[in-house]
Amino acid sequence: MEGHELARVQRVLDSGWVTTAGEEITALEKEFERMTRCAAVALANGTSALHLAVKLVGVRDGAEVVVPTLTFAAAANAVVYENGRPVFLDSSPSDWGLDANLLEEFLDRRARENRLPKAVIVVHLFGQCADLDPILEVCRKHEVPLIEDAAECLGATYKGKFAGALGDIGVYSFNGNKVITGGGGGMLVSPQADWVAKARFWSTQARDADPEGLRNYVHSEVGYNYRMSNVLAAIVLAQLEVLEKRVQQRRTVAFRYRDGFADLPGITLMPQAPDRFHTNWLSCFLIDATQFGMSAADLIRFLDAANVEARPVWRPMHLQKAYRQYECIGGRIAEDLHRRGVCLPSSSCLTEEQQQFVIARVREAHFKAKGRK
Numbered sequence: 001m002e003g004h005e006l007a008r009v010q011r012v013l014d015s016g017w018v019t020t021a022g023e024e025i026t027a028l029e030k031e032f033e034r035m036t037r038c039a040a041v042a043l044a045n046g047t048s049a050l051h052l053a054v055k056l057v058g059v060r061d062g063a064e065v066v067v068p069t070l071t072f073a074a075a076a077n078a079v080v081y082e083n084g085r086p087v088f089l090d091s092s093p094s095d096w097g098l099d100a101n102l103l104e105e106f107l108d109r110r111a112r113e114n115r116l117p118k119a120v121i122v123v124h125l126f127g128q129c130a131d132l133d134p135i136l137e138v139c140r141k142h143e144v145p146l147i148e149d150a151a152e153c154l155g156a157t158y159k160g161k162f163a164g165a166l167g168d169i170g171v172y173s174f175n176g177n178k179v180i181t182g183g184g185g186g187m188l189v190s191p192q193a194d195w196v197a198k199a200r201f202w203s204t205q206a207r208d209a210d211p212e213g214l215r216n217y218v219h220s221e222v223g224y225n226y227r228m229s230n231v232l233a234a235i236v237l238a239q240l241e242v243l244e245k246r247v248q249q250r251r252t253v254a255f256r257y258r259d260g261f262a263d264l265p266g267i268t269l270m271p272q273a274p275d276r277f278h279t280n281w282l283s284c285f286l287i288d289a290t291q292f293g294m295s296a297a298d299l300i301r302f303l304d305a306a307n308v309e310a311r312p313v314w315r316p317m318h319l320q321k322a323y324r325q326y327e328c329i330g331g332r333i334a335e336d337l338h339r340r341g342v343c344l345p346s347s348s349c350l351t352e353e354q355q356q357f358v359i360a361r362v363r364e365a366h367f368k369a370k371g372r373k
């Protein structure tokens, strides 16, 4: 929290609009419409936004949707909520995002077989966009809608363009672990205003106008309670004022780690594609076990014992029990990134002193491991 959160929440409490409607929600949507030049609807969280995105593109029984296998589970879950089938694709080692060449091969082949997937979901991992131009080009060629899961990369850009606003639908999250937060909350954006209107309709229990002119609850479709709270919207609005600062803080953390490990072999910061602005939402490093002296898994255990919370890079979906039954194209790159990747403490409230402690422990791990040999 930074500055105006409390004042904005106080205003909501004073107004009595402690509900899923109110001025703060409208103002937050307006802000996103300004930033993304899309229509926007504020939702309960990123996962509900993904669910409605999948529903908007028409996924239902058995429809296939391309999802990168290296991802947080929410994108794959959303497909299954609508009884769709994810088809997992491998990542590119150059940015860890969906492999554009593999996607092109896959969609070209599926077009020849006359069984194109219903949609492609691209997930922008750890604060950096996947390579959107070739991904968009092949999706356009085959008229397959592209959903951007931009939950981890608010504030990132691709060739100067706002991440999450380049495909047919974009999804953001304000979960407690993201760059800015409302303690929850999400946003769905799209250049197609009618889609956003439909998502808004579904998110508020799919209530139709009452033909009798009373206030009857009239439903022609099944709806959801997916709307954002006005209280959360107030917090997120105040947080948006410091989005750039938060992004700079995350980047500072990542580059301080990088500099702190500059003389160590076998530990390298996640690639930073030159045509993209990477927020480094998480500071991720790849470990070469031979050079570093210790595997990523052993480093995580070592840090754990020193009271430092580190984590592996996402475990690929095709290795998860819940998703093993689905097709996966490739997967070796994702498996390698998972096996060798480490996410270090990355919060914007991490003090320099705390971070120096983490850096010292990583250095200690390396020198101990090497000293034993």
Ligand SMILES: *Cc1c(COP(=O)(O)O)cnc(C)c1O
Pocket (backbone or CB within 6 Å): 045, 046, 047, 048, 071, 072, 074, 075, 123, 149, 151, 152, 172, 173, 174, 175, 184, 185, 186
């Ligand atoms: C956090 C996250 C989500 C889910 O957002 P919630 O607001 O937590 O539901 C979806 N996708 C990715 C890639 C995420 O990191």
